[in-house]
Amino acid sequence: MSTILVIEQILNGLQFGVMLFLMAAGLTLIFGVMGLINLAHGSLYMVGAFAAAAVAGATGSFLLGLIAALAAAALAGALVELVVIRRIYNAPHLDQVLATFALILIFSEGTRWIFGSFPLFLDIPKALSGPVTLPGGIQYPLYRLTLIGIGLLIAIGLWALIERTRLGIQIRAGENDREMIAALGVDISKLYTFVFALGAALAGLAGALVGAIQSVQVGMGEPVLILAFVVIVIGGIGSIRGAFIGALLVGLTDTLGGVFLPEFFKLFMETGAAQKTGSALASMGIYVLMGLVLIWRPTGLFGARA
Amino acid sequence: MRTFLMAVATSALCATAAAAEVKIGMITTLSGGGAGLGIDVRDGFMLAMEQSGRDDITVVIEDDQRKPDIAVQLSDKMIQSERVDIMTGIIWSNLAMAVVPAATAQGVFYLSPNAGPSALAGKGCHPNYFNVAWQNDxxxxxxxxxxxxxxxxxxxxxxxxxxxxxxxxxxxxxxxxxxxxxxxxxxxxxxxxxxxxxxxxxxxxxxxxxxxxxxxxxxxxxxxxxxxxxxxxxxxxxxxxxxxxxxxxxxxxxxxxxxQWNKDIDNPTNAAFVETFEAKYGRLPSLYASQGFDTANLILSALETADPSDADAFRDALRAANFDSTRGDFAFGPNHHPIQxxxxxxxxxxxxxxxxxxxxxxxxxxxxxxxxxxxx
CATH class of the missing domain: 3.40.50.2300 (Response regulator)
Structure with missing residues (x-):
């Protein structure tokens, strides 16, 4: 196992982590600020990918596709908040789970109704395709490097928005005491719609960016949704910083575990069996990580409330 | 749950009902991520049924959502209340393993248009189980x-x-x-x-x-x-x-x-299949569609010589595989899986x-x- 391979795998883990962050950031904001468990977050990821594939397919421009993904997901998010979510803020969590699960089904079958059952085509833009050679002779796809860059920029932007702007103060205040900030004259329902649309837009952007290297198909959001929940539980619910650290931890654990656990078992087992055992354990890796973090810090790494 | 009851090629002028109606139950994946496969199998199957022009065959189609538990429920319903003679349609091996052994044990014929798990080809083979596609390996x-x-x-x-x-x-x-x-x-x-x-x-x-x-x-x-x-x-x-x-x-x-199939395999059945499929559905057929089409034609060929109520005769008629396959010559091995x-x-x-x-x-x-x- 060469150093080059190790570095390449660390980059892969980082790339996976920052894309997870885009999903988890919206989820943790919505959960933290509104106290809402939104299972339909994965559907917004799918909406972004389909919007990008449709627009990029029609116009030939990946950038227009990205803009369409942001707009479509934000719009879908705002619409869902106004029509459905607004009515269930005070409902028990089980009702919220039920309602947002219904939204998953509606989004999935609606998407199939519009786009059909077959996966759509969305390609990496020409300018970003192919590998580049990094210092040390590592061949790494340019598009994945770009994804890492975009993810880090958005993380910084979100941090600035939450920590340095008036809107961020309102969001943080809403997280702590929604009645008090309503009493102070902040239009709380507008704030909620904005936060929901922002979270949706981030999910849609992640869907579009990842859609270019994966399969744009109905149901693509749900596996990512589960990982995003793991991320926000590890990071601490409501914490953007927690979501960022959690996403990187999950990304690195999942990628490196999948590669190095089978190698580890090969030291004392025969190859086929080592592969099977190693990859079976690797797929549990992030859940073991979550368990350990929760034993150490029951509210997650950056969870505020005890 | 959606049920499509399709009387194939209904003829309004037909005054007398056929003596024995044949009922086929199709459980396949029509929603969720894997729906493309099930839809292709269904479309290929229904195309052959339509081309046969027979009006005494009813096909009941249900969506298993790629979930084994739902597939089992649907199969119980089809066998016990719909009283189907023949079942088909399952795409995924884990669903086939949940449904097929129970269905064949109850005397229903099962023809697989896709899944071919090794367990059903080897020790778990059954006289009423036929695989028209391939064994998984x-x-x-x-x-x-x-x-x-x-x-x-x-x-x-x-x-x-x-x-x-x-x-x-x-x-x-x-x-x-x-x-x-x-x-x-x-x-x-x-x-x-x-x-x-x-x-x-x-x-x-x-x-x-x-x-x-x-x-x-x-x-x-x-x-x-x-x-x-x-x-x-x-x-x-x-x-x-x-x-x-x-x-x-x-x-x-x-x-x-x-x-085992491609659209350029050179035989008249395949050429006609590709052309009519594209004309009817507006897309090229996949191998799954060809498997659905062959499955339907195998059933139709067996129905020409025997009725499912006479299980032994119908089984022999299926085993003979006397139909024009999109793959050219078609024959079953001793375990009712294709030799191709x-x-x-x-x-x-x-x-x-x-x-x-x-x-x-x-x-x-x-x-x-x-x-x-x-x-x-």
Whole structure:
């Protein structure tokens, strides 16, 4: 196992982590600020990918596709908040789970109704395709490097928005005491719609960016949704910083575990069996990580409330 | 739950009802991520039913949502309240294992248009179970045989970590015979293959074999093409069927894959099938559609000579397989699985459409490895 391979795998883990962050950031904001468990977050990821594939397919421009993904997901998010979510803020969590699960089904079958059952085509833009050679002779796809860059920029932007702007103060205040900030004259329902649309837009952007290297198909959001929940539980619910650290931890654990656990078992087992055992354990890796973090810090790494 | 009751080719002028109505139950995947396969099987099947012009056959179609528990419920309902004579339609091996043994034990005929788990081909074979598609290992064995013929001696092989994935790598190795640069089991449903592609790059392999059906294959091929690795890729047809090739795009061009069917197999049945399918549904058929079409025609041919109520006669009529298959000659082995030729195909572009072209034969008149274990 060469150093080059190790570095390449660390980059892969980082790339996976920052894309997870885009999903988890919206989820943790919505959960933290509104106290809402939104299972339909994965559907917004799918909406972004389909919007990008449709627009990029029609116009030939990946950038227009990205803009369409942001707009479509934000719009879908705002619409869902106004029509459905607004009515269930005070409902028990089980009702919220039920309602947002219904939204998953509606989004999935609606998407199939519009786009059909077959996966759509969305390609990496020409300018970003192919590998580049990094210092040390590592061949790494340019598009994945770009994804890492975009993810880090958005993380910084979100941090600035939450920590340095008036809107961020309102969001943080809403997280702590929604009645008090309503009493102070902040239009709380507008704030909620904005936060929901922002979270949706981030999910849609992640869907579009990842859609270019994966399969744009109905149901693509749900596996990512589960990982995003793991991320926000590890990071601490409501914490953007927690979501960022959690996403990187999950990304690195999942990628490196999948590669190095089978190698580890090969030291004392025969190859086929080592592969099977190693990859079976690797797929549990992030859940073991979550368990350990929760034993150490029951509210997650950056969870505020005890 | 949606139920489509379709009386095939209803004729308004028909005054007298046919003596014995035949009822066929189809459980297949029509919603969720794997719906493309089920829809193709259903469309191929219904096309053949329509072309037969028979009005005494009722087909009940239900959606299993790719969930074994739902498939079992649907099958109980079809057998006990709908009283179907014949069942078909299941796409996925784990669903087939949940439904088929119970259905055949209750005296229903089951004809598989897709799933071919090894358990049902070997010790678990049943006189009322027929597989019209392939045994699961077949296309992988053909890929191994092709790789051997192409002179590859150091393959990197990967498949998801579930029974069909393990069967796939076993099947490939059974006919390949060279060294392995690496053998990797991925997670089922995995969408990012960066880690595996880095391993391929570092492994010094001379070829790559993969079995990643559906969306997993789309993701892998796109990422592989973008990685700049230039090794030849071989795989079974499941990642290169007509439904998903358009989503992979140029990344699949030139890849060799193995299939028992392709649209350019030269026989009149196949030519007519491809033409009528495209005319009716506005898209090219996939191998799944051809399997649905063949399954329906096999049933129709058996109904010509026997009625399902006479189980022994109907079974013999099915076993005779006296119908025109889209694959040319069609024959069953002793365990009711096909003995057939498997081709090597290459992905090509025809205008805007990506499709496959046969470039050679991978395995001739190939039977499966489990037939000897079947006692019936």
């Amino acid at each position: 077949n296309l992988h064995e053909a890929a191994g045989s092709y790789a051997k013929g192409a002179g590859y001696t150091n393959s990197f092989i990967l498949a998801p970590n579930y029974p069909a994935g393990v069967d796939a790598l076993t099947g490939y190795k059974r006919f390949y015979g060279g060294d392995l640069a690496g053998e990797v089991f991925t997670k089922l449903g995995q969408t990012d293959y960066a880690a595996e592609i880095a391993q391929i790059r570092a492994s010094g392999a001379d070829s790559v074999f993969f079995f990643l059906p559906g969306g997993m294959g789309i993701s892998f091929l796109k990422q592989y093409a973008d990685s700049g690795i230039d090794l030849p890729v071989v795989g079974p047809a499941f990642s290169f069927d007509q439904g998903i090739l358009q989503a992979v795009g140029g990344a699949a061009l030139g890849v060799v894959n193995t299939s 030729t498997i081709y090597a195909r290459e992905v090509i572009q025809e205008g805007d459409i990506f499709t496959n072209k046969i470039i050679g034969t991978a395995l001739e008149n190939h039977a499966d490895a489990y037939a000897a274990e079947c006692k019936m």
